[in-house]
Amino acid sequence: MTYSSQQIKELLKVYFIMGSANCLQHPEEVLRGAIKGDITLFQFREKGNGCLQGEDKLQLAKRLQSICQENQIPFIVNDDIELAVELDADGVHIGQEDEPAEDVRRKIGNKKILGVSAHTLEEAEHAIAAGADYLGIGPIYPTLTKEDAKAVQGLTFIQELRESGIVIPLVGIGGITAENAAPIIGAGADGVSVITAISQGKSPEAAARMLAVAVGNEDQRI
Structure with missing residues (x-):
């Protein structure tokens, strides 16, 4: 399907x-758990020490994609264009x-969906001209997840x-955590993206729900 800009804004929450x-x-x-806690978009990023390679990576990606499809959550692949094409993923994010x-x-x-990380106005403008649907901006706050992270931009x-x-x-x-997410929306972002705030939480569901509340995307039935 083709996603409108408004749909992508909602997906980024x-x-x-x-x-x-x-x-x-x-x-x-x-x-x-994260899906139960109301995440709106998922990106498969298999990088770092001990990450899977080859067939193991492919099979994990397929299992996670299947979970996303069951729950109508778009499945984005980080960086690996061949994998994204093979899986017919919903999109790609590149740096x-x-x-x-x-x-x-x-x-x-x-x-x-094509997402592009941008750290300068020039990079942002080039990504838009090249067909990006959204821009990833950061690091907003200090992070240890990415070994090659750029300087904090606040x-x-x-x-x-x-x-x-x-x-x-x-x-x-x-x-980004539930405690510091709100100012990011206030600054003009449409959403927040997190890794360890959910993946290393005692309860991924609770961690995701706290983020959803922080950005104003909580399920009204809760």
Whole structure:
């Protein structure tokens, strides 16, 4: 399907990123709990020490994708374009050191979601021109999850992008918890993306729900 900008803004509200190396429990259990806690989008990011490779990575991706499909949660793949195409994933997220955004857009087609990390106004404008559907902005706060993380930008870059007239959906990443998520939305982001705040929580469901409440996306039935 083709996603509108408004749909993507809604999907970014509670954006969960995870791979096997990030989990304290089985990845499938973590993802199911996170979905019960109202995440809106999932990204499979199998990187870091002890991450799976080859067939093991493929099979985990298939299992997590199946859980997402059962629950109508779009399944995004980080960086691995071949895997995304093989799985017919809902989209791809790439960083500035990955394949050029225009090449990725050509490979995945126009109906898939393309997210691009941006750290400068120039990078943001190039990503938009190349066909990005949303931008990942960060790290907002200090983070230990990514070994190659850029310098902390706080909330200022989100504000700078909005003040420059950029209206593309934005999601903040880096060191985000339920306690510090609200100012990111206040600065102009459409949502927050987290890894360990959910994947290493005692209860992924409770952790996800707290984030949902913090960004104003709590289930009204609760």
